Structure formats: C-alpha cells, structure tokens
Amino acid sequence: MDYNQYNNNDYNNLYDGNNNQQRRIKEGSLIWGVLGFMFPMLGLILYLVWKDSKPGDAKIAGKGALICVFVEMGISLIAVLFFGASWGQAQDSIVNNTCKTYGETYESVKKDGKWYCQDTVSGETIMLE
DSSP states (O other), X not given: OOHHHHHTSHHHHTTOHHHHHHHXXXXXXXXXXXXXXXXXXXXXXXXXXXXXXXXXXXXXXXXXXXXXXXXXXXXXXXXXXXXXXHHHHHHHHHHHHHHHTTOTTEEEEEETTEEEEEETTTOOEEEOO
C-alpha cells in the first residue's frame, strides 16, 4: 500500500492545520453573528465585505443582522397592537374626565366622529375640540 493513500484521506486531513483553517472560513464564527445581531448595520457591512473572502463569517454576520431586524419588527408590531388598543381606552377616559369638569352630570357622547359633552339632566351639549 502507498503511504500517500493514507495521508490524503479525510480522517488524516481533519488534523491538518491548513484544512482546519479552510473549514473555519467556510463555517464561520459565532461571534460575528452576535455582533451582527447587536449591530445590524455592521453585520450587513461585514457580510458585503466578506462574502467572497470569508463566506462563513459573512453568512453568520448577515444572519445575525437579519434575525435582529425580524426581532425588532416583531417587537414593534406587538407594541403597536398593545398601545394602539390601549390608546382607544385612554382617549375615552380623557374625554370622560374632560366632561366631568363641566359638572358631575355630564357624560361624553361621540356623534359623527366628534366628541361632545352632554348633560344628562338638562340635555345641554358642548362640543369638544
């Protein structure tokens, strides 16, 4: 048997320093993903700069940036839904408190998209601006 046959197989090349370096370049380092997640613009820049020379690191940095963008979009959507729903309740409360400044018998009424304070006893109506 030829010695080179054993020397060139994949098992022996796993421990070759040059092959490990090439594999690391293909796979990438997790630190670039974390950096891309924390600073998405930097992750995008690293992806664009390294996409040919260090494809593994570029891919991980780009994925970190994309994950950050999707997480931020999700948090923003949840915030809009939560605060949008609570804004309607807050607006009603503000209008009711404004009407109470005219007297305890005034209640808020919404007609044609505008808010009014109406006295429940006399029927007097005051338009709020």
